[in-house]
């Protein structure tokens with residue numbers, strides 16, 4: 001799964017070049033940095049690879065999302081439609097900008113159901129935020145069609161789907177603006193980091209300014225720069241960017257290894273009457289960092305999940321997960337009472353605790369996702385497959 005499993009000489013080389021000059025800041029200090037501009041180089045490498053006209057690095061996936069939302073001029077009272085199954089950061093980012101997260105059910109792609117998106121549109125809606133969960137894609141063509149019809153922005157949270165594609169287009173580059181995360185467990189990591197991707201120059205200009213206190217980044221004297229926007233400090237450091245650059249060079253290697261592991265494991269579980277697989281819009285474009293299984297019942301899913309745990313195999317049973325599914329987001333159920341938020345925002349927030357997410361429940365009750373380590377060899381893959389198949393068989397023999 002994650003890039004941290006293959007740290008090597010590439011990361012060290014870039015990191016040492018930065019340490020040798022001591023210039024850890026991505027901007028300025030031109031005379032002292034010995035021509036090393038790791039953040040700028042990493043941005044160019046990403047842009048070239050995924051064919052995004054503009055890429056801007058920031059300190060995390062979360063700050064990338066916040067910056068992207070701000071760049072669309074979305075805030076106070078505006079609604080952003082997002083899925084009930086994501087990482088809390090997507091929700092937090094929307095809330096932080098003063099906008100209203102509107103959650104909708106997922107379907108068997110494990111991403112937002114386009115029909116539910118259309119039903120959730122109101123006069124306040126400004127953007128749709130598909131989240132490409134667990135390495136694979138939301139139905140972007142359906143979402144883009146809806147967005148066009150209702151004149152909405154599409155903000156892609158592609159934090160978990162670096163390198164994934166639909167046809168020839170990389171996730172994160174298909175909507176108005178997209179985000180990657182390079183936190184420690186993502187496909188590519190630099191410790192902490194994120195990227196904003198767009199083909200629109202005005203959005204890019206806003207993003208690099210906003211994430212650096214509004215600096216216009218014109219000229220070589222930082223103190224003399226103008227500040228066209230009010231911003232914050234969401235900068236990435238040269239140290240982080242150096243590690244990311246080393247990792248990025250190995251993206252294709254990571255993806256092909258993941259795809260190999262995933263298909264080997266999937267083949268061993270194929271054609272079992274109690275196991276189905278997540279629907280993947282473009283199988284060839286899956287980044288393959290995870291394998292998601294749907295079982296015929298909640299009982300089987302729970303049983304498999306607990307036996308995998310006993311066998312020391314990592315897996316996620318999302319229905320009970322604290323971080324990725326609304327059911328356990330008690331801290332957000334209470335957000336209406338958070339008096340540090342404006343009254344107007346609190347009044348507009350839906351009553352998340354009592355919203356009906358039974359469609360998502362029905363899917364996630366039966367779902368297990370296995371993160372695929374890059375270190376899985378044939379023997380370990382066999383062990384995982386057998387653990388799953390044995391626990392289903394055991395359950396069935398108990399029930400007769």
Ligand SMILES: *Cc1c(COP(=O)(O)O)cnc(C)c1O
Nearest residue numbers: 060061062087089159160181183
């Ligand atoms: C990891 C993640 C984020 C946030 O990224 P950080 O770099 O950890 O801030 C946002 N959305 C999703 C779907 C993620 O998985």
